[in-house]
Every structure is written in structure tokens, then in C-alpha cells.
Amino acid sequence: MPNIKSAKKRVLVAEMRxxxxxxxxxxxxxxxxKFEAAAEEGNxxxxxxxxxxxxxxxxxxxxxxxxxxxxxxxxxxxMALKLNQIG
Known part of the structure; x- marks a missing residue:
């Protein structure tokens, strides 16, 4: 863990992000x-x-x-190409 206050904050912010x-x-x-599965079914x-x-x-x-x-x-x-191929 860092000693400097700003470095400590950077560690916390990095973990959240x-x-x-x-x-x-x-x-x-x-x-x-989910889209891929629906496209495979042809639905x-x-x-x-x-x-x-x-x-x-x-x-x-x-x-x-x-x-x-x-x-x-x-x-x-x-995805659009796959959707259009379903027809």
C-alpha cells in the first residue's frame, strides 16, 4: 500500500473502475x-x-x-449482418 495520500486514492479509484x-x-x-443464440435458432x-x-x-x-x-x-x-441473414 502506498504512503502518499494521492497514491492511496489512485489505488482505491483504480479498484472501483x-x-x-x-x-x-x-x-x-x-x-x-443472447443475440448469437437467438440468431442460431433462426428465431x-x-x-x-x-x-x-x-x-x-x-x-x-x-x-x-x-x-x-x-x-x-x-x-x-x-450482428446486423447475422440478423439480416435470418431473413
């Missing part, structure tokens, strides 16, 4: 997996709902700095 990022990343992965209505939720989670991750905007665009584009 790490926990927040981990939770955000987990929610993002879950949403994407268009379920996939539509899961797609909307997944895109929202991706956008929230970008806003919070968990994902880079280009990475998010790549994920959304790939």
Missing part, C-alpha cells in the same frame, strides 16, 4: 451471447429483441470507455 468495467463487460458479453422475433438490447449495451460500453468506438461499430455491423 476495474470493478465497474468488469461488470459492464460482463453485461455486454451476456447480451451479445427472427427473438433475435430482433436481442439485437436491440445488444446494440444498446455496446453503445453504453462505448460511452463509459469500456470499448473503443471502432470496436463497437465492428460488433454492431457483424
Amino acid at each position: 476495474n470493478a465497474r468495467n468488469r461488470a459492464e463487460k460482463s453485461a455486454l458479453k451476456t447480451a451479445i451471447k 427472427r422475433t427473438e433475435a430482433d429483441g436481442a439485437f436491440k438490447v445488444a446494440v444498446k449495451k455496446v453503445d453504453q460500453a462505448v460511452a463509459k470507455g469500456v470499448l473503443h468506438k471502432n470496436n463497437a461499430a465492428h460488433k454492431k455491423s457483424a
Whole structure:
């Protein structure tokens, strides 16, 4: 543990941010997996709902700095292609 007051604060802030990022990343992965499962089944209505939720989670991750905007665009584009292939 650091001795300097500002260094102690940095450790605490880093732990909080790490926990927040981990939770955000987990929610993002879950949403994407639910979409992938619905797309694999070929259920268009379920996939539509899961797609909307997944895109929202991706956008929230970008806003919070968990994902880079280009990475998010790549994920959304790939999901949209899968959704359109269901037909």
C-alpha cells in the first residue's frame, strides 16, 4: 500500500473502475451471447429483441470507455449482418 495520500486514492479509484468495467463487460458479453443464440435458432422475433438490447449495451460500453468506438461499430455491423441473414 502506498504512503502518499494521492497514491492511496489512485489505488482505491483504480479498484472501483476495474470493478465497474468488469461488470459492464460482463453485461455486454451476456447480451451479445443472447443475440448469437437467438440468431442460431433462426428465431427472427427473438433475435430482433436481442439485437436491440445488444446494440444498446455496446453503445453504453462505448460511452463509459469500456470499448473503443471502432470496436463497437465492428460488433454492431457483424450482428446486423447475422440478423439480416435470418431473413
